[in-house]
Amino acid sequence: MYGRNIHALVIKFGCEFDTFVCNSLLNFYSIFGRTDEAQNLFDEMPQRDVVSWTSLISGYTKHGKMGRATELFSEMPDRNEVSWVVMISGFVGIGRYNDALRYFNDMLCDDKVKPNEPVFVCVLSACAHLGALDQGKWIHVYIDKIGMSKSSNISTSLIDMYAKCGRIDCANRVFNGTSKRDVLTWTSMISGLSMHGLGEDALRLFSQMLAAGIKPDNITLLGVLNGCSHSGLVEEGCSVFNDMENLWGISPKIEHYGCVVDLLARAGQLERAFEVVRGMPMEPDIVIWRALLSSCRVHRNVDLGERIGDHISQLDPSFHGGGYVLLSNLYASVGRWDRVDRVRKQMNKKKIELNTGCSWIEVDGVVHEFLAADKLHPRITEIHEKLNEVLKRARIEGGYVTNTNQVLFDLSEEEKEQAVSWHSEKLAVAFGLLSTDSGTPIRIVKNLRICEDCHSAMKAISRAFSREIVVRDRSRFHSFREGNCSCKDYW
């Protein structure tokens, strides 16, 4: 309302209002997602400067209109550091990490600007999401080369990037070399250790942080709880959870409940986990149910699984996807194909869309993407041939036996074997073996959790080919070496 009145004044008095005032209003519209009004004002402004352009673009990037932002960015007469950061962070915000890195490279070619702290934070985050270690390392070297002071923000981003690219050793080195550590620096290191299944180390670091007089925030505690969860440190995790309020004045949010439920359920204490859910002061969301359901599958508890399935079907259908897959997998794991069929019919009826499995692998600084049953990669025929050969060798030399009980539908054994052999992480590993030298570790990032079959395949492949294979899935790292996984099969 207030904005509209000022808008009318600006139009009426036109030139009497300087660009500064117009920009302020433009920014007001942009912040609140009123992009049409921002665009109208921009079109009517007598004079525009780089701030006007950047404000308008920022309005588009922050509200999911990246296409329009890209158009304007290419039209704008001159750009400064802020304009580049707006575009790059816009791409990071919608998960177009490769585009973020592409724009960063373009920025480096623009003589009029120099990369600064915000842009490094953005691109390191893009590398972290992609698991693009080579590019992340290159950016680290670049930061050192231009002599940018290592602020705690830059350290935090580097630690996060290395941890998420599978190099917890490098993350540790950065952490140890950082003199100014704030809560974010500690948190990114703790979360990194947790993600790697190093729960004891995460707890130790957490104690050091407290001893250093740094107060944890709710994200630090998520990192700690997650570490306990992935390492089976049930009592330690519960005591951190119970002390949150008293010791640090942080009341548990649904995310913290999610961690505790996961902690108990993973350890097989399903009923205790269910009790926690029932005692929660807030409504459980799909995430909580999924954590429980996934452990029901691991521990083959069909009864509880069915009860959870009922709860899930009462939630908003747009959240059902992953939940139904888990339920179906649970039935499949105990051979209840009639139930699997029923879930499948429900899914069809409710027109539930599933997330496609997707894996990335970086080879020579280029990130390659594979979808489940991919036919898009230019070398796909060659990759399929390689995969057949790899799985054959994994069977003979690595003791791999196809585990098809995770397949969603009741297919023939042979068809099921086909279905799991198309999983994106298997395509990625075949591509990795095809295009890297022997002895080089293979690093894969996956958008979903790795399935049981792929997990045992990776173990066998690591033995048969004497290769270290690191898979970062949706929840943690699996480092396969000589037939074993760093998660000790606790996932």
Add this chain to the structure above:
DNA sequence: TTAGGGTTAG
């Protein structure tokens, strides 16, 4: 003195 950044459980 109007535009820009990150960590986050499953």
